Amino acid sequence: MPKPIAFCHSADLQEGGLAVPFDVLYAGQTCRAFAVRFEGQVHAYLNRCSHIAMEMDYQPDRFFDPDGRWLLCATHGATYAPDTGDCVGGPCRGGLVKITLSEMDGVVHWHTASNLQPLEF
Numbered sequence: 001m002p003k004p005i006a007f008c009h010s011a012d013l014q015e016g017g018l019a020v021p022f023d024v025l026y027a028g029q030t031c032r033a034f035a036v037r038f039e040g041q042v043h044a045y046l047n048r049c050s051h052i053a054m055e056m057d058y059q060p061d062r063f064f065d066p067d068g069r070w071l072l073c074a075t076h077g078a079t080y081a082p083d084t085g086d087c088v089g090g091p092c093r094g095g096l097v098k099i100t101l102s103e104m105d106g107v108v109h110w111h112t113a114s115n116l117q118p119l120e121f
């Protein structure tokens, strides 16, 4: 059963602004993930470029280009659509791994999936 996990307040995600990072277990491995707001909606992805499995932010939590239109990978410039994670330019090989989010009463939650689980402490 997918389970919603609260990780930030709605106000933490500003249009085209800094991402909010969170950690997940993806296929049994600890991975960084990040959430952004684009055209009013919240979206989240694994912080893992599809070109080479590296984290993408060029400054901590900064993924958007200066116009707030695309998500960029700092390493070789792969460019992704913020709403779908699809590759739109650069050397990416496919899209980002998307994580389902929901927003309710000013709180943002990510949703578990069979290959996506919370970290156990």
Ligand code: FES
Pocket: 049, 050, 051, 052, 053, 054, 056, 073, 074, 075, 076, 077, 078, 090, 091, 092
């Ligand atoms: S690692 Fe992201 S573009 Fe090469």
